[in-house]
Amino acid sequence: MTAPVEVHARRRAPATNAHSRRRWFWVFVTPFxxxxxxxxxxxxxxxxxxxxxxARNTVTPTDFVGLGNYAYLLSDRLFLxxxxxxxxxxxxxxxxxxxxxLGLALLLRRIGVLQAFFRSAxxxxxxxxxxxxxxxxxxxxxxxxxxxxxxxxLRSVGLDPVNWLGGENHWYxxxxxxxxxxxxxGFYMILFIAGLNAIDPQVYxxxxxxxxxxxxxxxxxxxxxxxxxxxxxxxLLLINAFQAFDEFYNTLNTxxxxxxxxxxxxxxxxxxxxxxxxxxxxxxxAGTLILTVVILAFSLAQNRLLSIGADR
Amino acid sequence: xxITRRHLLALSGGIAATAALSACGTNxxxxxxxxxxxxGGASAKPNLSQWYHAYGEDGxxxxxxxxxxxxDGANVSVNWVASDYEKGVSTALLTDNAPDxxxxxxxxxxxxxxxxxxxxxxxxxxxxxxxxTPRVMExxxxxxxxxxxxxTVDMQLLYYRPSLLAKARLQPPTTLDALVAAAKAQxxxxxxxxxxxxxxxxxxxxxxxxxxxxxxxxxxxxxxAGFNDARLYAAVGTFKSFFDSGALLKGASTDWSDATPFIxxxxxxxxxxxxxxxxxKQAFGDDVGVLPFPSTGNGGRPAVPFxxxxxxxxxxxxxxxxxxxxxxxxxxxxxxKQVQFSNAFGCHIPAKPKLFSEADKVASGQGAQAAKFVSxxxxxxxxxxxxxxxxxxxxxxxxxxxxxxxARTEFTAAADKVAAELKRVNG
Numbered sequence: 001m002t003a004p005v006e007v008h009a010r011r012r013a014p015a016t017n018a019h020s021r022r023r024w025f026w027v028f029v030t031p032f033x034x035x036x037x038x039x040x041x042x043x044x045x046x047x048x049x050x051x052x053x054x055a056r057n058t059v060t061p062t063d064f065v066g067l068g069n070y071a072y073l074l075s076d077r078l079f080l081x082x083x084x085x086x087x088x089x090x091x092x093x094x095x096x097x098x099x100x101x102l103g104l105a106l107l108l109r110r111i112g113v114l115q116a117f118f119r120s121a122x123x124x125x126x127x128x129x130x131x132x133x134x135x136x137x138x139x140x141x142x143x144x145x146x147x148x149x150x151x152x153x154l155r156s157v158g159l160d161p162v163n164w165l166g167g168e169n170h171w172y173x174x175x176x177x178x179x180x181x182x183x184x185x186g187f188y189m190i191l192f193i194a195g196l197n198a199i200d201p202q203v204y205x206x207x208x209x210x211x212x213x214x215x216x217x218x219x220x221x222x223x224x225x226x227x228x229x230x231x232x233x234x235x236l237l238l239i240n241a242f243q244a245f246d247e248f249y250n251t252l253n254t255x256x257x258x259x260x261x262x263x264x265x266x267x268x269x270x271x272x273x274x275x276x277x278x279x280x281x282x283x284x285x286a287g288t289l290i291l292t293v294v295i296l297a298f299s300l301a302q303n304r305l306l307s308i309g310a311d312r
Numbered sequence: 313x314x315i316t317r318r319h320l321l322a323l324s325g326g327i328a329a330t331a332a333l334s335a336c337g338t339n340x341x342x343x344x345x346x347x348x349x350x351x352g353g354a355s356a357k358p359n360l361s362q363w364y365h366a367y368g369e370d371g372x373x374x375x376x377x378x379x380x381x382x383x384d385g386a387n388v389s390v391n392w393v394a395s396d397y398e399k400g401v402s403t404a405l406l407t408d409n410a411p412d413x414x415x416x417x418x419x420x421x422x423x424x425x426x427x428x429x430x431x432x433x434x435x436x437x438x439x440x441x442x443x444x445t446p447r448v449m450e451x452x453x454x455x456x457x458x459x460x461x462x463x464t465v466d467m468q469l470l471y472y473r474p475s476l477l478a479k480a481r482l483q484p485p486t487t488l489d490a491l492v493a494a495a496k497a498q499x500x501x502x503x504x505x506x507x508x509x510x511x512x513x514x515x516x517x518x519x520x521x522x523x524x525x526x527x528x529x530x531x532x533x534x535x536x537a538g539f540n541d542a543r544l545y546a547a548v549g550t551f552k553s554f555f556d557s558g559a560l561l562k563g564a565s566t567d568w569s570d571a572t573p574f575i576x577x578x579x580x581x582x583x584x585x586x587x588x589x590x591x592x593k594q595a596f597g598d599d600v601g602v603l604p605f606p607s608t609g610n611g612g613r614p615a616v617p618f619x620x621x622x623x624x625x626x627x628x629x630x631x632x633x634x635x636x637x638x639x640x641x642x643x644x645x646x647x648x649k650q651v652q653f654s655n656a657f658g659c660h661i662p663a664k665p666k667l668f669s670e671a672d673k674v675a676s677g678q679g680a681q682a683a684k685f686v687s688x689x690x691x692x693x694x695x696x697x698x699x700x701x702x703x704x705x706x707x708x709x710x711x712x713x714x715x716x717x718x719a720r721t722e723f724t725a726a727a728d729k730v731a732a733e734l735k736r737v738n739g
Contacts, residue, residue, distance in 0.1 A: 054739065057427040059406055063739075072736070077725070078703055144510050144563025145578070151563075163563045166511055168555075168714045255569040256515030260707035261714075275699030277398030278421055 051285035059281065069286035078260075079287070082268035083294070089264060090241040092177050097237055098230075101185045105192035106218070119193070123186035133183055134250035138165065142175045165252055167261045172252070176262065179247050184240070188233050195229030196222070231306045235299055242295050245270070265291055358631040360386045360638060363404075363411040365397035365621075369657035379649055383641055386634045388413075405429050405626065412629040413639060419452040419460030419622045422695050422737065431625040431632055434458045436640045443664045447690045448620050454695060460622035461643040462663035464654040467618040467686050468516070470603040471574050471592055472581040477601070484601060488524065488550050488608040491581075495559040498580035504561025508583035509568040512555055516568050516583060517605065518709050519617065521547045523691045526611035529701070530694040535734055539705065540727035545719040547608040552713045586682050589659050590673070602678045604685045616685045618692055620663060661686060698737060704729035 046059070051069055053061035073079045108118055125133075141149045142164040151161035164171045199222065207221050223230075245266040252259055258271055265287070273284030364376060373392050380388035391411065393400050398417070404410045405424070420430035434457045441449060444462060452460045472494075477484065480497035495505025509516050522529055525547040528538035554560050564573035571588035573579050575595040583605075584592075592600050604614035623643050625635045642649060647667060654660040655671040661683045668674050674683040693702075708726035711717040 054736070056423040057402060057405070057421075057429060072732070076729070078707055078729075081707075143565070145565050145573075146563070147565070148563075161563065163510070163512075166562050167710060168512065168562070254509065254511060254515055254567050256509065256511075257702075257706075259511050259515065260703070260710040271703060272700050274399055276421075276702070277402055277416070278423060278699050279402045280423075280699075 047285040047288060050281050051289055053282050055280070055282035055285070057279045061282065065282070069282045070290065073283065073287055073290060078263070078272075079265070079268060082263045082265045085262060086242060086244070086264050088173070089176070089244060090238060092173065093180055093241050094234065094237045096177065097181055097185055097188060098234060100181060101188035101233070102192050102226075102230075104185065104189045105196055106222075108189070108193065109196055119190070122189055125183050125185075126187040128183060130183060130246035131250050133179055134247045137175055137179045137247075138251045142171075167259050172262050175251060176247060179251065180244075183247075184237075188237070191229055191233055192226070195226045199225045227306075231303065234306060235302060238298055238302055239295060242291070242298070358386045358634050360388045360412040360629075360631060360635055361391055362388055362638075363391045363393055363397075363401060363414040365415065366392055366394045367657065372653075372657045375649075375652065375656070379642060379646070383638055385637050385641075386631065388638060405628075410626050410628065412626050412631060412635040414624055414626065415463060415621045416460065416624050417619050417621055418692055419620075420624050422454070422698070424624075425454055425459055428627055430459050431627040431629075431636065432457045432459065433461060433625060433636065433639065436625075436636050437461060437644060440644050443666060445663060445665055445687055445690070447687065447692070448618070448663055451620070451692045451695070452622055460624045461639055462620040462622045463643055463650075465618055465620045465661040465663055465686060467586050467616050467661065467682060467690065468583065469586060469616055469682055469685060470581060470605060471571060471584050471588075472601045472603065473596060473599050474601045475599045476580050484603055485606050486603075486614065487606050487612070488547065488554075491606050492550065492554045492557070492559065495554070495581060496557065499559045503577055504564070504579040505559035506554075506581045506583075507561040507564050507568065507573050507579035510563055512560060512562045512713070513568070513583065514706065514709055514713060517551070518706050519691070519693065519697075520605040520615050521551060521608070521709070523615035524605050524612055525608045526613055528694070529705075530696045530730070530734070534696050534738065535731070537701075537705075537727035537730035540723045543609050543611065544723060547612075548709065548712055548719055548723075550608060552716075555713050586661070586679075587658050589678060589682070593678070600678060602681055602685075604689045614685075614689045615691050616682075616689050618661075618686045618690045620692075696734060696737060698733055700733045701730045704733070 050059070050061065052064060052066060054063040054065050054068075055061035104122055108115060108122075111118065143149070143151070144161075144163040144166055145151065146155060146161045148161075148164075150164065154161055162171055163169070164175050166172075203221055203225070204217065207217055212220065243266060244264045248262060248264055248267050249258065249270075252262060257275070258267060263271075269284055269287040269291075273280045273287070362376075362380060364373075367373070373390075377390045380390050401411065401414050401416065402421075402424070416424075424430050437444075437449075437458050441458070445465065448462050448465060449458070452458055452462065470491075472484065474484075476498050477494065480494065482494050482497055483490075485491040485494045491506065497505075499505035507513075519529060522539045522544060525541070525543040527541055527544055530536075531538045555562075561573070561579045564578045565576060566572045568583050569585055571582060571584045571592050574582035574584065575592060589600075589602075604616045607613045607615075623639045625632060625639055629635055647664070650662055650664065651667050651670045654662040654667075655673055659673045659679065661674050661679075662668060662671050665683075665687060668680065668683050673679045704726040705723075708722035711722050712719045
């Protein structure tokens with residue numbers, strides 16, 4: 001998109017004046033800016049406005065309730081439960097994905113043959129939709145019936161079938177975590193591979209001359225030099241965990257609605273604002289703003305934590 | 313100002329969103345000009361748009377389109393909404409592209425009525441009010457006014473096999489205790505006793521435990537919960553022991569809304585929908601029995617849930633009066649079409665009891681019993697049973713049954729939440 005401009009500008013005047021540069025700046029930036037304002041900033045601002053009203057089935061509410069919606073949510077044990085659900089999910093999925101994708105990246109770097117094949121094989125699930133994967137996990141692998149894939153295997157070794165998603169045990173975490181792990185590990189593996197490739201081989205040569213081997217190399221060279229990638233991956237993983245919706249909703253939702261357990265914040269807000277065809281935009285807006293603040297706080301805290309001891 | 317890479321990325325994100333949204337900007341979900349105009353005078357007629365959710369049965373779409381074209385007073389275009397129907401309608405009602413007439417499960421929501429989105433249809437129903445099933449009509453009435461006209465009635469019920477019960481030397485269960493006993497007696501290694509969903513039945517049976525114990529979801533004055541009572545604690549206690557007994561099947565090939573587990577022999581009894589009755593009868597012939605959910609404790613009563621998709625008129629439409637005439641013509645006056653709508657596609661119950669005899673699927677046998685269950689023991693979610701109230705109750709129920717928490721504490725917490733919610737709703 002910018003290429004013709006450069007050509008044009010170059011042809012026009014050897015000494016581009018500031019005025020012309022500014023004009024072209026606005027010509028190209030205005031559409032972007034307009035889109036950003038109309039589709040990002042206005043909705044955010046409007047949400048903040050709606051969150052102060054009792055806004056049911058309307059986007060132009062008149063019933064001002066101040067911080068009532070915030071108070072309602074923060075005193076609602078289901079909302080607080082949903083935050084706890086998120087914390088459990090994040091505590092499992094963030095370190096697990098981090099470790100698995102880093103492990104895969106390290107293994108694949110060492111492998112001599114079929115490297116491209118294995119990279120692709122691990123990356124392909126990233127292209128799969130969360131909805132489709134959720135349906136496969138739910139209906140085929142972890143079907144609660146005795147003839148579901150996992151239950152068939154359990155029965156073949158003489159164990160009782162498990163009601164994976166029924167909520168009377170905590171096995172639904174296993175289903176949800178394996179699902180997300182399968183879908184996202186390849187993507188973060190690629191990020192780590194890129195990070196690993198950016199490390200100067202001479203550093204390894206120097207280390208090996210100094211007698212460093214095996215885990216020592218990883219601990220003292222690879223991991224510290226990988227820090228920028230690690231920070232980015234951890235932050236992305238956390239934000240993604242916070243935004244979890246698709247796999248929860250499609251794995252657990254039934255004809256009669258979503259069960260009361262394993263409800264992350266977005267699912268909870270969706271149910272309470274839009275459940276059964278209702279439209280409680282005030283509560284929904286207040287909830288999303290609370291979530292935004294929490295995500296921001298978590299991300300900042302995590303960045304601070306991960307940057308401790310980083311090279312200045 | 314200089315453009316950094318970060319700015320550029322942020323900005324390009326913005327324009328990508330613009331492009332994606334403008335790409336679907338022309339598809340408003342509304343059908344274009346009337347496809348049904350006929351004859352020279354057509355241009356003088358007003359245009360109306362009517363929305364339906366996508367019925368699963370073949371032929372419904374063609375039928376409703378044909379009926380729309382038969383209406384003399386307007387050019388009615390039918391919009392068949394494939395998915396997320398209720399969210400689509402409630403969103404469209406905030407815009408100029410709203411339907412003039414739309415169906416909604418059990419009429420408009422309380423919020424729709426309060427926001428002035430639904431037109432008062434009291435006059436449209438008029439004297440015909442008494443010809444509709446009273447329990448259905450009651451649900452569509454708020455503050456003495458009627459807000460929707462029922463189209464057809466669906467319901468849920470318990471399927472069992474008389475031959476299996478006879479083998480266990482038992483009568484059809486009329487109390488929850490008897491149901492538990494029957495499930496235990498019929499259970500084998502390969503067949504569960506009773507199935508009501510892969511969540512152990514808590515989702516679909518939750519409100520039935522309230523109704524079956526003789527209680528209501530919401531108190532009569534609509535200011536507090538109606539379920540927080542020792543009778544509910546007792547009913548839930550019985551259900552919990554059922555849940556833990558092994559006679560309740562908690563995992564099957566499909567969920568409760570599909571009778572396949574019953575037909576496959578995965579379970580001896582199943583909670584299901586009337587919509588599957590033809591399929592069940594095809595599988596078992598006469599060896600099929602139907603029951604309402606049994607009563608529990610003193611003051612208990614049998615109960616079945618029903619739902620009625622009902623026609624609503626958008627109060628902000630351009631031709632509200634014509635839309636009302638259309639609804640009156642189709643859903644109040646045209647009884648031949650009402651019978652066809654309930655009977656020709658799947659198995660539903662006409663909204664008027666006098667039409668039962670003309671609808672052959674509910675004229676006799678189990679279908680007739682089901683229709684009588686609705687008239688005698690039919691319950692439907694209260695207009696004030698908002699998502700927040702329902703979530704609070706189902707969480708408490710799950711905590712008691714699945715996690716073994718104290719019933720009184722849990723249901724009291726849920727009742728407090730419901731009271732807070734009602735205060736907000738009534739506020």
